[in-house]
Amino acid sequence: MINKIVASPAEALAGVADGSTVLISGFGGSGMPWQLIDALIEQGARDLTIVNNNAGNGETGLAALLKAGRVRKIICSFPRQADSWVFDGLYRAGKVELELVPQGNLAERIRAAGAGIGGFFTPTGYGTALAEGKETRIINGRGHVFETPIHADLALIKALRGDRWGNLTYRKAARNFGPVMASAARCTVAQVDEVVELGALDPETVVTPGIFVTRVLAVGSTVMRGPQKPATPAAAPAGKPD
Amino acid sequence: MTRLTRDQIAARVARDIPEGAYVNLGIGLPTLVANHLPADREVFLHSENGILGMGPAPAAGEEDWDLINAGKQPVTLRTGGAFFHHADSFAMMRGGHLDICVLGAFQVSAGGDLANWHTGGDAIPAVGGAMDLAAGAKRVFVMMEHQTKSGESKFVERCTYPLTGIGCVSTVYTDVAVIDVTASGLVAREWIDSLTFEQLCAITGAPLARI
Numbered sequence: 342m343i344n345k346i347v348a349s350p351a352e353a354l355a356g357v358a359d360g361s362t363v364l365i366s367g368f369g370g371s372g373m374p375w376q377l378i379d380a381l382i383e384q385g386a387r388d389l390t391i392v393n394n395n396a397g398n399g400e401t402g403l404a405a406l407l408k409a410g411r412v413r414k415i416i417c418s419f420p421r422q423a424d425s426w427v428f429d430g431l432y433r434a435g436k437v438e439l440e441l442v443p444q445g446n447l448a449e450r451i452r453a454a455g456a457g458i459g460g461f462f463t464p465t466g467y468g469t470a471l472a473e474g475k476e477t478r479i480i481n482g483r484g485h486v487f488e489t490p491i492h493a494d495l496a497l498i499k500a501l502r503g504d505r506w507g508n509l510t511y512r513k514a515a516r517n518f519g520p521v522m523a524s525a526a527r528c529t530v531a532q533v534d535e536v537v538e539l540g541a542l543d544p545e546t547v548v549t550p551g552i553f554v555t556r557v558l559a560v561g562s563t564v565m566r567g568p569q570k571p572a573t574p575a576a577a578p579a580g581k582p583d
Numbered sequence: 584m585t586r587l588t589r590d591q592i593a594a595r596v597a598r599d600i601p602e603g604a605y606v607n608l609g610i611g612l613p614t615l616v617a618n619h620l621p622a623d624r625e626v627f628l629h630s631e632n633g634i635l636g637m638g639p640a641p642a643a644g645e646e647d648w649d650l651i652n653a654g655k656q657p658v659t660l661r662t663g664g665a666f667f668h669h670a671d672s673f674a675m676m677r678g679g680h681l682d683i684c685v686l687g688a689f690q691v692s693a694g695g696d697l698a699n700w701h702t703g704g705d706a707i708p709a710v711g712g713a714m715d716l717a718a719g720a721k722r723v724f725v726m727m728e729h730q731t732k733s734g735e736s737k738f739v740e741r742c743t744y745p746l747t748g749i750g751c752v753s754t755v756y757t758d759v760a761v762i763d764v765t766a767s768g769l770v771a772r773e774w775i776d777s778l779t780f781e782q783l784c785a786i787t788g789a790p791l792a793r794i
Contacts, residue, residue, distance in 0.1 A: 513660075
């Protein structure tokens with residue numbers, strides 16, 4: 342019997358090698374797989390390249406991973422925020438490398454990796470500093486820039502519900518990067534608020550089919566009532582969002 | 584000279600957004616435009632993190648942090664709204680499906696080049712979806728103060744800050760004027776009563792014509 346459900350955060354993150362490229366879902370705190378990031382910190386892999394839209398907020402989640410000194414490089418579109426002091430300090434100290442990518446290129450480069458596409462031409466960024474050194478081509482009279490896929494060793498994503506085949510649904514705008522990231526990594530781990538029986542998810546509403554998912558970890562409700570800190574399972578029992 | 588307030592600029596932008604338009608409002612100043620769209624005008628607000636049909640901020644205590652805008656502030660979903668993933672969201676932005684985007688700016692050039700993501704030097708850069716919107720929306724509205732705090736024009740012959748997009752700006756709404764970028768250069772469509780056209784030209788750092 343196929344069963345992608347894992348019993349513990351340690352099992353979810355087993356085998357992550359130093360030097361891995363890791364896709365982490367989320368837009369700010371929305372869709373951030375907090376529990377999986379905590380488990381990655383616990384697991385101990387270092388020298389990581391992290392791909393996320395941002396570069397961490399406050400002291401939790403991605404910011405905590407940065408603070409723990411595990412990140413060599415971050416690929417993102419919008420690192421600078423009011424509460425990104427952990428990244429800001431590391432960047433200014435030269436302790437983390439930044440590859441700044443227009444957000445649409447970030448999403449499409451990840452999508453390209455998942456779809457087996459070797460790269461694509463886009464007008465985004467043409468003639469700007471973010472296209473420097475890249476191949477360009479005029480297509481239908483318009484300047485385009487060649488962008489390459491972002492393949493990853495690991496994707497950590499947050500979904501709402503999952504079943505033992507790895508089918509996933511999401512909650513509101515917390516979906517963001519989850520579906521494209523799930524397709525672009527050799528191993529995709531999804532944390533879900535709730536694991537449901539096979540067949541309980543309406544096939545019409547499955548957003549990420551299980552073929553893209555390697556492991557599923559149930560963490561209890563993560564419905565957030567604050568911008569940084571999710572309610573922990575202890576504070577908000579599964580199925581009863583506070 | 585009585586300049587328009589930020590809310591008055593937002594209201595002026597809102598007047599040029601027609602019923603049925605698919606619109607993305609950038610973070611910062613452009614976010615205010617949403618407050619000035621009349622309730623009886625159906626405009627589809629898009630948010631890059633996967634929302635169409637974005638509604639106003641929720642009442643205090645009703646915030647849902649899985650439902651936020653590009654500035655990561657809590658918002659609501661209008662009846663009929665939809666969620667989708669990031670690649671679809673940016674297909675809307677990059678594929679020419681948005682009628683209008685409204686962006687802030689550090690500088691706009693005579694030819695409609697936009698600089699709004701980086702002030703250079705040792706500032707930490709952040710671009711977000713600005714380059715995608717500049718390249719992909721059918722019309723790019725810019726909303727900005729006409730001059731910097733030290734009195735320099737934000738209209739320039741050539742941008743000195745790093746570019747967001749080339750020749751992408753359609754119209755600029757400032758605290759003193761509405762200026763279109765045309766094939767023949769900048770054209771002032773309207774300006775505040777307390778300025779003559781000559782005075783407007785004097786504070787605009789690129790050649791300006793009038794309708």
